[in-house]
Amino acid sequence: MLLVLLAIILAMGGVMLLNKAYAPQYGLDLAGGTTVTLQPITPNGSAPTEESLDLAVNIIRDRVNGSGISDAEVAKSGDNIVISVPGVGQEEVVKLVGTTAELRFRQVMAIAPGSPQPPGELPTQAPTSAPSPSGTGQKSSQAPKPTGSAAPDSAATAEPGPSGSPAGRALSSALTNPSPGATPAGNNGNAGNNGNADNKPAGNADNKPAGNTADNQPAKAADPSAQPGGSTAPTANPSGGADPSAPPAAPEDPMANVDTTGIDPAVLKQFEALDCSKNKGEGAQDAPEKQYVACSDDGSAKYVLDKAAVTGSAIDTATAGVDQSTGEWLVQLSFKGQGPQQWSTVTTTAFNSQPPRNQVAMVLDGVVISAPTIQEPITGGRAQISGSFTDATANELANQLKFGALPLKFEIGSNEEVSSTLGADQLRGGLIAGAIGLFLVLIYSMLYYRGLGIVSVLSLVVATILTYQTVVLLGAFAGFRLSLPHIIGLIVSIGITADSFIVYFERIRDEMKEGRRSLRTAVEVAWTRARRTILIADAVMFIAAVVLFFLAVGGVAGFAFAMGLTTLIDLVVVFMFTKPFVALLAKRKFFAKGHKLSGLDSERMSESVVNPKTVPQEA
Amino acid sequence: MSGIARRLYRGEVNVDFVGRKKLWYSLSAVLLVISIAGLVFNGLNLGVEFKGGSVFSFKAPSASIEDVRGTFLDADAHQVIVQTTQNGWRVTTESLPPDTVTAVQKTVAQTYGLPQDQVNLQVIGGSWGGQVANQAIIGLIVFMLAIILYLTLAFEWKMALAAVVALLHDLVITAGVYAWSGFEVTPATLLGFLTILGYSLYDAVVVFDMIKEVTAKLGTTSKMTYTEAANNALNHTLIRSLNTTLVAILPVAAILFIGTTLFGAGTLKDLSLALFVGMIVGTYSSLCVATPLLVTLKEREPRYQRIAHRLAATGGGTASAGKKAVRQPVAAGASNGTANSNGAAGAVPRGEKPKKK
Numbered sequence: 007m008l009l010v011l012l013a014i015i016l017a018m019g020g021v022m023l024l025n026k027a028y029a030p031q032y033g034l035d036l037a038g039g040t041t042v043t044l045q046p047i048t049p050n051g052s053a054p055t056e057e058s059l060d061l062a063v064n065i066i067r068d069r070v071n072g073s074g075i076s077d078a079e080v081a082k083s084g085d086n087i088v089i090s091v092p093g094v095g096q097e098e099v100v101k102l103v104g105t106t107a108e109l110r111f112r113q114v115m116a117i118a119p120g121s122p123q124p125p126g127e128l129p130t131q132a133p134t135s136a137p138s139p140s141g142t143g144q145k146s147s148q149a150p151k152p153t154g155s156a157a158p159d160s161a162a163t164a165e166p167g168p169s170g171s172p173a174g175r176a177l178s179s180a181l182t183n184p185s186p187g188a189t190p191a192g193n194n195g196n197a198g199n200n201g202n203a204d205n206k207p208a209g210n211a212d213n214k215p216a217g218n219t220a221d222n223q224p225a226k227a228a229d230p231s232a233q234p235g236g237s238t239a240p241t242a243n244p245s246g247g248a249d250p251s252a253p254p255a256a257p258e259d260p261m262a263n264v265d266t267t268g269i270d271p272a273v274l275k276q277f278e279a280l281d282c283s284k285n286k287g288e289g290a291q292d293a294p295e296k297q298y299v300a301c302s303d304d305g306s307a308k309y310v311l312d313k314a315a316v317t318g319s320a321i322d323t324a325t326a327g328v329d330q331s332t333g334e335w336l337v338q339l340s341f342k343g344q345g346p347q348q349w350s351t352v353t354t355t356a357f358n359s360q361p362p363r364n365q366v367a368m369v370l371d372g373v374v375i376s377a378p379t380i381q382e383p384i385t386g387g388r389a390q391i392s393g394s395f396t397d398a399t400a401n402e403l404a405n406q407l408k409f410g411a412l413p414l415k416f417e418i419g420s421n422e423e424v425s426s427t428l429g430a431d432q433l434r435g436g437l438i439a440g441a442i443g444l445f446l447v448l449i450y451s452m453l454y455y456r457g458l459g460i461v462s463v464l465s466l467v468v469a470t471i472l473t474y475q476t477v478v479l480l481g482a483f484a485g486f487r488l489s490l491p492h493i494i495g496l497i498v499s500i501g502i503t504a505d506s507f508i509v510y511f512e513r514i515r516d517e518m519k520e521g522r523r524s525l526r527t528a529v530e531v532a533w534t535r536a537r538r539t540i541l542i543a544d545a546v547m548f549i550a551a552v553v554l555f556f557l558a559v560g561g562v563a564g565f566a567f568a569m570g571l572t573t574l575i576d577l578v579v580v581f582m583f584t585k586p587f588v589a590l591l592a593k594r595k596f597f598a599k600g601h602k603l604s605g606l607d608s609e610r611m612s613e614s615v616v617n618p619k620t621v622p623q624e625a
Numbered sequence: 626m627s628g629i630a631r632r633l634y635r636g637e638v639n640v641d642f643v644g645r646k647k648l649w650y651s652l653s654a655v656l657l658v659i660s661i662a663g664l665v666f667n668g669l670n671l672g673v674e675f676k677g678g679s680v681f682s683f684k685a686p687s688a689s690i691e692d693v694r695g696t697f698l699d700a701d702a703h704q705v706i707v708q709t710t711q712n713g714w715r716v717t718t719e720s721l722p723p724d725t726v727t728a729v730q731k732t733v734a735q736t737y738g739l740p741q742d743q744v745n746l747q748v749i750g751g752s753w754g755g756q757v758a759n760q761a762i763i764g765l766i767v768f769m770l771a772i773i774l775y776l777t778l779a780f781e782w783k784m785a786l787a788a789v790v791a792l793l794h795d796l797v798i799t800a801g802v803y804a805w806s807g808f809e810v811t812p813a814t815l816l817g818f819l820t821i822l823g824y825s826l827y828d829a830v831v832v833f834d835m836i837k838e839v840t841a842k843l844g845t846t847s848k849m850t851y852t853e854a855a856n857n858a859l860n861h862t863l864i865r866s867l868n869t870t871l872v873a874i875l876p877v878a879a880i881l882f883i884g885t886t887l888f889g890a891g892t893l894k895d896l897s898l899a900l901f902v903g904m905i906v907g908t909y910s911s912l913c914v915a916t917p918l919l920v921t922l923k924e925r926e927p928r929y930q931r932i933a934h935r936l937a938a939t940g941g942g943t944a945s946a947g948k949k950a951v952r953q954p955v956a957a958g959a960s961n962g963t964a965n966s967n968g969a970a971g972a973v974p975r976g977e978k979p980k981k982k
Contacts, residue, residue: 041710079752081749081752082750088749423711426708435893439876439884442876443878443879443880451872490893491812491817494813494820497877497880498876505865512868542830546775546827549768554764554768557768562761562815562819565816569819
């Protein structure tokens with residue numbers, strides 16, 4: 007046992023060495039951090055409602071404290087929101103948490119290139135205000151003239167795909183049920199538009215040479231994202247990057263090929279007028295019960311979207327992960343409440359629709375972040391989005407989906423690095439005081455338990471080492487940040503750790519008082535009894551920690567985490583150090599014979615032998 | 626070493642905790658009433674994290690943290706948190722009324738030779754507002770339920786009930802201390818409360834575990850009432866309770882002492898006071914509230930009532946009960962603990978002596 011413990015300590019020390027992590031990460035109150043003011047932007051410049059601000063504060067708090075073990079502060083300040091994140095140089099974090107808006111799922115009704123192309127003028131590059139998703143396609147090369155070669159190729163595009171392009175991921179993705187087997191197109195589908203191509207060969211086939219308007223529609227349907235790059239074809243197209251296969255970017259009126267049935271004329275007007283190269287409409291507040299016009303987040307395509315079918319609040323959770331079979335990054339999400347049903351309805355409708363209406367767009371912050379093709383009706387409230395994700399983009403999308411929806415759009419006002427809230431003097435004082443306290447504890451246990459005091463002192467030392475190592479490693483790997491309450495909590499846990507061996511010692515003494523056992527047997531018998539008490543009592547602490555960790559937010563969760571941690575460490579120390587060590591000592595003459603200074607001397611072990619007068623009378 | 630110290634050292638103590646339950650109950654009742662009155666009339670002095678506050682920012686390159694803090698305290702601002710930023714100072718105080726704000730700005734401007742309009746003011750809301758506090762309360766309620774469930778399974782529901790009542794008792798009294806002392810309630814304080822919660826339960830669980838062990842042996846022919854047995858168990862764990870509390874409280878006391886004397890106000894003091902009070906109350910309540918309460922509940926059970934009746938009828942039963950009990954290993958240390966017969970209790974251990982060694 008002792009050796010195992012030693013191995014654990016050394017192993018953790020080794021990991022610390024390897025990672026060059028020697029000191030814990032400190033929290034806001036100890037290390038200072040970055041304070042950023044976010045200013046809300048409302049469409050009409052009016053002041054945001056209190057309600058939406060409160061909601062935003064809560065969402066932002068959830069986001070920055072996403073891991074549950076760090077503690078950022080989020081507060082309202084007038085109409086602004088002030089975020090303080092521990093650690094300097096955390097602007098990125100703040101930017102990330104403050105920049106997304108309400109998420110909604112809407113069925114796509116129509117798609118067109120992001121920027122209007124004057125009729126007749128060859129769109130050498132007009133449609134691509136954004137980087138082409140295709141690795142190969144050079145903008146200039148995407149001549150508008152379609153060639154025959156384009157058609158067959160586009161069907162074949164599945165493999166090469168534009169997967170290299172991060173910009174492509176938002177647009178080029180496929181939505182499927184999560185079950186691996188159920189995603190026939192999923193694998194190729196990940197390559198975005200290509201997946202689409204696979205799925206709807208028919209649609210693609212239309213992609214045919216036709217540069218002409220009528221045919222464009224299906225081509226677009228095949229994939230909006232392809233738009234800018236002059237569509238999918240060029241990517242794979244062996245016939246050369248020069249292949250002018252970009253039929254969708256037809257020179258004519260982009261609206262000509264759009265199926266307008268069911269689209270509100272007013273919305274259609276907006277759609278025609280929308281130029282994504284000028285204004286992508288970020289931060290717009292889309293009314294869920296109305297049709298909506300939006301740009302893709304790279305501005306390459308614009309969409310007419312149906313009424314919101316599902317809102318972000320119906321998302322239960324979203325996670326990024328890797329597909330076991332393909333090694334592709336993907337995002338899985340599940341719905342709650344009305345979500346599964348709404349989701350099932352919209353995916354079924356979409357699945358049964360002609361392209362481009364077989365896509366469901368996710369609108370965040372007024373912008374389409376992803377518009378995957380529906381590969382099959384998705385019932386059961388779970389779905390997975392595949393596409394050319396990288397680990398970063400998958401995680402980003404998952405976070406956007408999970409934490410959904412800020413009711414407001416923000417811009418960063420001021421940004422300051424601040425020192426700790428506590429002041430170095432307080433921290434120093436706290437540590438000095440803690441050290442003094444520990445010292446008193448050591449003196450007391452040496453006085454009271456004499457020889458056994460060594461055990462308690464060493465147990466505390468071992469507990470301290472383990473705690474320090476754990477905190478450092480958690481700081482390095484899980485972003486755990488130590489703040490003053492944690493430190494105090496750890497100091498208090500001295501009491502809990504000490505209690506474990508006090509319980510044990512008292513049991514040993516009980517056994518010895520019986521006078522029927524040798525020290526060695528007493529140590530063992532006492533242990534079985536003490537062990538039960540310790541386990542039950544520690545379980546209480548652990549329940550407290552677990553409940554608070556999962557139910558509370560921010561600082562409380564971090565604290566609960568520290569509490570659970572010390573409880574576990576306590577168990578480790580008692581089982582792997584205190585008990586074996588006492589057993590070891592019991593073999594030594596000094597203790598076994600009950601030396602005066604051993605703490606197990608006969609005076610203490612037997613009752614009242616020496617001085618009958620001290621028999622308690624006070625009852 | 627003599628007297629009480631010696632007895633404590635040797636683990637020979639005998640306090641009739643359970644028998645004096647009326648005393649404890651009335652003591653607790655008084656404390657609770659005082660605490661609740663404090664909460665109602667005085668209220669808690671919530672910190673800026675809850676209520677929001679005023680944030681002043683200005684430049685004063687030559688000042689030190691202590692200077693700045695002193696300046697603000699002189700200007701009658703409370704709950705001062707001083708931070709440095711890249712280009713100056715950021716000082717958070719409690720929410721100040723407009724004229725105090727002006728006064729503070731004036732004082733700061735004068736002290737550091739700045740134009741008054743370069744002492745900027747920003748009003749911020751509480752970062753620990755509604756949601757965080759609500760979540761904490763939900764967490765607390767779920768925790769209580771979980772604990773009741775756990776203790777019911779590990780022990781029995783009466784013990785669970787007694788433990789949770791004692792827990793609430795501790796929380797209210799600790800909160801009362803804050804209300805009356807006017808110490809600031811910060812997030813750190815709340816976390817202190819949560820620590821107490823775990824600590825208080827921990828203590829009660831250890832005591833109950835022993836009670837369970839001792840009372841498990843009570844049968845129809847036993848010579849001890851539940852009350853006596855429980856009291857035995859209490860005395861038996863008394864040394865442990867005191868030692869544990871002492872060990873836990875020493876560091877906290879050190880922090881409290883240093884926090885109060887050296888720094889006047891601050892997180893250190895706020896947090897350590899909660900812990901200090903909570904730990905003392907927690908130990909007290911597991912001995913003097915939880916256990917008597919448990920005994921009151923248990924003595925209503927027919928089987929323990931029968932024992933009590935029988936022993937009451939035989940009169941001197943308690944004394945002999947002590948002797949019998951002594952032979953039971955667990956009760957040994959507390960053999961003196963027979964409830965209300967002092968003389969007899971004194972005799973017991975001596976009776977036991979020959980058996981030793």
